[in-house]
Amino acid sequence: MADKPDSALDHFHAALDHHLPGGIDHHIPLLIDEAARCVAAGDHREAIQRWQDIAALLAEKTPEWIYHRLGEAYAANKEGFGGSPEENTLWGDCSKHDLLAWFNSVLQPKLYLEIGVDEGVSLACASGPAIGVDPRPQLRLSVDPGVKARIVTSSSDAFFTSQAEKLLQPSPELAFIDGMHLFEFALRDFINTERHMAPWGLVVIDDIYPCHPVQARRRRTTGAWTGDVWKLLPVLRSHRHDLTLLCLNAHTTGLLLIAGLDAHNIQLNNVYEEVVREYRPIAEPPDKVLDRHGAIPSNHPLVLELLQLLRHARRKCWDGVQIQSALAPLNKRIAAEADSLRGQARQLSERACQLPYPTIS
Template sequence: MHASSLENMHRCYERYVRSGALHDQESVTVLDVGGADINGGYRQVFKDARYRYLTADLADGDGVDIVLEDPYRLPVEDGSVDIVVSGQMLEHCEFFWLAFAEMIRVLKPDGYLFMIAPSAGPIHRYPVDCYRFYPDAYGALAKYANCQLIEVWRDERGPWQDLVGVFSRQSVPVPAAGSIVRVEHAPIDPATLPSGTAEEEATRGGVHYLDALASLHKALEPDLYLEIGVRHGRSLALARGAAVAVDPAPDIKVGPLSPTTRLLAMTSDDFFMDVAAEELTQPPGLVFIDGMHLFEYVLRDFMHVERLADPGTLVVIDDIYPSHPSQAERDRRTRVWTGDVWKLQQCLAKMRPDLFLLPLDTAPTGLLLIAGLDPKNRVLWNHYNPTVRKYSMDQAPPPEILERRGAIEADHPLVAELLAILKQNYRTGTPRSQVLAGLREKLPSGQGEK
């Protein structure tokens, strides 16, 4: 199970199950066709006890409830299943249209079929690998099985570039863009957590990150500011002009926000997929990413932001420096928590050496400045799934992270020089290759160590 497939199934669940009538049913039957647990599965999406989750596959294995004697015949009564899910199966099915029609047969009239299949990627026989699918293929399947294709989208993240389809036996409206608010990881008030040891809760750094962020606003004077992860609004209150902010559960505790600030209560994934094109009327000059503290989340946020950038855009990442390994664990157990955001700097240094990375020794958990963005670069998109697999494993931060090697103070002359260059290019649109010439050789020793 690759990461983007699981993320897309979560999106199907949030848009059509959690927000609809099925969410209020006492019992919901889910049938996963071809869902043997190979490196994970969709069962975790439907983890509530009211879901009766059954998996059908051709051979017995982990998580398999029904072993099929005939790949084109499900031993299930007509119209008896609330939700059918199937991912990474269709390309291995020689006569996939027959399997699809069978899934529609067992579906209740008001149920849903969530289908995910690759539109790209290398050959991977299991035992055969026959097809890749485009949006028109799902439309053709709906015609063949006399059902409705409610929604379809093609995920650009590689190598598989999932094609996701939502089907039903009857017409169902597509949820309005931005109408679904989902919180996969509810925010935790640190005050409610038991405190770790003094060493586990230690922080360090020079100026406070909010003071550093205020200086960035003052120097750049961005026409548009974008913030991912608002929480109490203290960083958002620093915006001096037009601002767009995204958080699924904002808890504003500062004074009234500026009338030029638009706060959207939604996840960043939904924001970028559904409404970013409308909300961001121009490339943002300054972006602050302080969302969910897990590597794959911050990676996705950066990837989406880069697509909207121009030569003068500066991206700021919070929480890049844990002061103790406990603070960097993916499952939070300390009040001071950075998660594994620290891995982003190492990932970008290796995969995107064209970017300019400048870590700041701010309190309490450091900031990473990223410049030289290239909206046309597809390296991170093409390698998203293997990258997440590599970097999302629990791993203790190395000494260079804990010791903040290569980090500079927020008032270092190199920061001022970078901001001057970016401000000039934000106004003039100078080609990207000319933006950061000469700055790399001034980076302090320790930069880019892996």
């Protein structure tokens, strides 16, 4: 484990998938001892990896105290994560936070849900009632006084198990998923979020485009870190043909917009285990992910059209079927546009990004 942690962890996962004798309960205490040993030795960077490895193995059963240890290791790590300037490079057109502020201002959601709050920069983009979920929020940026934000100090899995039913009233109309940067966590966050969203809701996923292959590793070795969240897009493309998926060339690591939501769809639940087994071992993002094939400029008119359509659907109280049929022609145009811009993302991101802030009746 100490010499080749990445492949050791893959073997560990595979062994667990094949019912390792003694089961996970037998082995986790050994890993916890290892993590505690790193803390005692003052190797906080390695401790972060170890606590996160444990979370990756325990998945939705990760107890909150593991997240607290992870948070303490982050706070104690004064050395950063290293990596060369090239490995830490970030690019894209409009800033993701400007985009979130724009989506909020156009959609005026009755409730905004955020998974992964950290310092509160994205939560501060909310324009109305908001709920932010994070096991270790470190609010430094105060949210707009006009925003009624509630921070739930909890992992997203625990939140969805015990608090979401009560707190997510009314249904969120805009959600931002930016929690644990491991794809199966982001996938669970999407599955759980969708169950609570209004049919005209919009889910935004961060980190779908790592700017360097090293940023996409499951074990963090760079300051700029997307983990393997990029895998969510191919999973959704393969298993949820009903969704509208719009990839933006946003700074810093792209954004995925998901509309056409269906709170009752259980397709992803049904394939979850199989998908995790298939995708977890994939080590590197393909070139088409690194080159952002399929992305369109963040201020493209199609983005505004999507927002307007969702607003209209809310005003008219459309059901899922009506929304799907209104989205169908837009989906075709998104696919055509993404295809025609293939290979140009890097070059296009060098243009200044003006966001339209239209008045919508």
